Amino acid sequence: MTTGNGVTGVSPEPQRPRTPATTAAAQSRSSRASRTEEALSRFHEESKLGEAYDARNLLRLWPFIKPHAGYLLFSLGLLIVTALLAMLRPLIMRGALDAIDTPDGLAHLTRAGWMLTGVLLTEQFLSFPQLYSMQLAGARAMADLRAHIFSFLHTRRLAFFDRTPVGRLVTRVTNDVDAINEIFASNALNAFGDLIRLVVIIAIMVSLEWHMSLLTFAAVIPVAVGVNWTRRRIRDAFREVRSKTSRMNSYLNEQVSGMAVVQAYAREDRSDAEFDEINRAYRGANNRSIVYDATLDAAIEMVSSVCVAMALWYAGRYAGVESLKDVSFGTLFAFVAYIEMFFVPIRDLSSRYTLLQSAMAGAERVFELLDNQDEDAAAPPATSAQPPADATAGDASLAFQFDGVTFSYKPGLDVLHDVSIAARPGDKVALVGATGAGKSTVASLLLRLYEVQSGSVRVFGRDVRSYPRDELRKKFAVVPQDVFLFPGTVLSNIAAGDADPDRARAIQALQRIGALDLFERREGGLDAQVLERGHNFSAGERQLIAFARALYRDPPIFILDEATANIDSDTEAKLQRALEGAMVGRTALMIAHRLSTIRAADRIVVFHKGCVVEQGTHDELLALGGIYSRLYRLQFAREAQEATAPASSTPVP
Numbered sequence: 001m002t003t004g005n006g007v008t009g010v011s012p013e014p015q016r017p018r019t020p021a022t023t024a025a026a027q028s029r030s031s032r033a034s035r036t037e038e039a040l041s042r043f044h045e046e047s048k049l050g051e052a053y054d055a056r057n058l059l060r061l062w063p064f065i066k067p068h069a070g071y072l073l074f075s076l077g078l079l080i081v082t083a084l085l086a087m088l089r090p091l092i093m094r095g096a097l098d099a100i101d102t103p104d105g106l107a108h109l110t111r112a113g114w115m116l117t118g119v120l121l122t123e124q125f126l127s128f129p130q131l132y133s134m135q136l137a138g139a140r141a142m143a144d145l146r147a148h149i150f151s152f153l154h155t156r157r158l159a160f161f162d163r164t165p166v167g168r169l170v171t172r173v174t175n176d177v178d179a180i181n182e183i184f185a186s187n188a189l190n191a192f193g194d195l196i197r198l199v200v201i202i203a204i205m206v207s208l209e210w211h212m213s214l215l216t217f218a219a220v221i222p223v224a225v226g227v228n229w230t231r232r233r234i235r236d237a238f239r240e241v242r243s244k245t246s247r248m249n250s251y252l253n254e255q256v257s258g259m260a261v262v263q264a265y266a267r268e269d270r271s272d273a274e275f276d277e278i279n280r281a282y283r284g285a286n287n288r289s290i291v292y293d294a295t296l297d298a299a300i301e302m303v304s305s306v307c308v309a310m311a312l313w314y315a316g317r318y319a320g321v322e323s324l325k326d327v328s329f330g331t332l333f334a335f336v337a338y339i340e341m342f343f344v345p346i347r348d349l350s351s352r353y354t355l356l357q358s359a360m361a362g363a364e365r366v367f368e369l370l371d372n373q374d375e376d377a378a379a380p381p382a383t384s385a386q387p388p389a390d391a392t393a394g395d396a397s398l399a400f401q402f403d404g405v406t407f408s409y410k411p412g413l414d415v416l417h418d419v420s421i422a423a424r425p426g427d428k429v430a431l432v433g434a435t436g437a438g439k440s441t442v443a444s445l446l447l448r449l450y451e452v453q454s455g456s457v458r459v460f461g462r463d464v465r466s467y468p469r470d471e472l473r474k475k476f477a478v479v480p481q482d483v484f485l486f487p488g489t490v491l492s493n494i495a496a497g498d499a500d501p502d503r504a505r506a507i508q509a510l511q512r513i514g515a516l517d518l519f520e521r522r523e524g525g526l527d528a529q530v531l532e533r534g535h536n537f538s539a540g541e542r543q544l545i546a547f548a549r550a551l552y553r554d555p556p557i558f559i560l561d562e563a564t565a566n567i568d569s570d571t572e573a574k575l576q577r578a579l580e581g582a583m584v585g586r587t588a589l590m591i592a593h594r595l596s597t598i599r600a601a602d603r604i605v606v607f608h609k610g611c612v613v614e615q616g617t618h619d620e621l622l623a624l625g626g627i628y629s630r631l632y633r634l635q636f637a638r639e640a641q642e643a644t645a646p647a648s649s650t651p652v653p
């Protein structure tokens, strides 16, 4: 069900009598809900673009078209030939009709028939390579553009993905590029041929009979007014179509990804209603573009018919007039044919213009995305290892070091405040603190997924901003809380990022965490198929794969974000011991909620509301009697009692 203001609502509840208090509460709820809707809609809907289309956006496509320009030129060459050939047809007919009363009139007619056949066949014969080469150029250029956008996305910082819905990005790479491709696929570049045709037709018409030509040309004025009137509206309609497509893709992406929650919370009806709303908006935007397009088409068709009628009227009215004496039947026939031909390129030009508008809308969106380079220029240099001007040399004997780091995802809302942490090579540092205290953010900054606002983050003495991206990331292996698996096999997932997976190394990695048996028992073993997002593996199995992936990578620093959260205590105990061996000599940053993780640490850093409030060993912090000791008493002490017995009795694999 949809409310009047366009906000989707759930199925109606039974009406209760409303007191002033409940009404006020309901109003406040509804205004909150509509604010949320507005915010969501702002997030999903496209930003408003400039008033006029910038045709320069189409010129910016040239680098992608240039490598395939040969096909394009070939196609345009053929286009000129076919356009000129089409012009010959009425002239051939005129010759035949004018000669019909002469003694060899029939022979003329037969010759004209053969000539027409020849012209038509040549046109058709040439139109295949013309269309084929045009579409080939377009398909290849657009494939290059899609590849460019995709690699461009890889250079964006996470902050960019935080504020851009996935559906919008999908729309850029698919629908918007398709809209540009329509220039080639629908032969919009035939506009070039249309113009040539128009010029030739005008020249022929004037040479045939200039009075009647002027009547026809006068009709161009209402057509021009009509085209101009619809042009703006079609452009706006196309912009809206693009925007609604993007919204629909975003919504579909969210709903399909969150299908488990939708079904578990019986949210299907509400989702249907929301989708209905988006779908209706999309259909409305499409309808508007269709209406304007059809109106323009019909108007041009009507003007063309009126012109033919006027030409016939003129010829009939002034048949005996001196200046028209030489208008033969053949000329009149050819003239009427040229009037119809005259409006074809005009009509085609307007529909090609419509396509061009759609393509420009697509190009505008694509380049809007590609232009955000400055905003997200935070992508680390790919090759240069030059440190930024404000980077100072750090202590090279430290594996990593946070020095007075302050960071916020949104301006003014500090998530980390003046954080200083350091770890020597081989140290195991645990970050402890309440939910939302900023622990995972520390890990993100270490990988330079986000940029610090002040202070510095150094890895092996070097500011992370001075590292080429690949070099920095190679120093880490991350085992996140929520493991992402790519479709493929267990082996390809363990060897993620490795084009040529090393099976022996993957087996060794699984062996080291004591999970080889578990995966070998599975049908297919290491070659068992992993479906999208690893849905056919349990959360614990996914975490084990992530551990194996980390060991396979063999980096100097591990980041474990509550990495054993989904593993049963028995397996976790085995894993802990196996990891102790595997991680000897390596540095680890462990984000910990469980005592077992904290126990493995040499040093514990306690976070509270984005600040480091305590640092030290387990015993030191207990003795301090601060936040950690309170946390320990409330949470870990019970866990310790429960875990001691089974954990200590479990044999090491």
Ligand SMILES: Nc1ncnc2c1ncn2[C@@H]1O[C@H](COP(=O)(O)OP(=O)(O)OP(=O)(O)O)[C@@H](O)[C@H]1O
Pocket: 162, 409, 410, 415, 433, 434, 435, 436, 437, 438, 439, 440, 441, 442
């Ligand atoms: N991408 C993001 N954009 C905006 N805010 C974010 C983002 N990621 C985290 N935050 C906010 O930053 C704060 C710290 O988040 P962080 O994930 O670092 O906490 P945490 O201590 O790891 O929490 P948890 O223990 O629940 O994993 C939280 O208030 C969170 O809402």
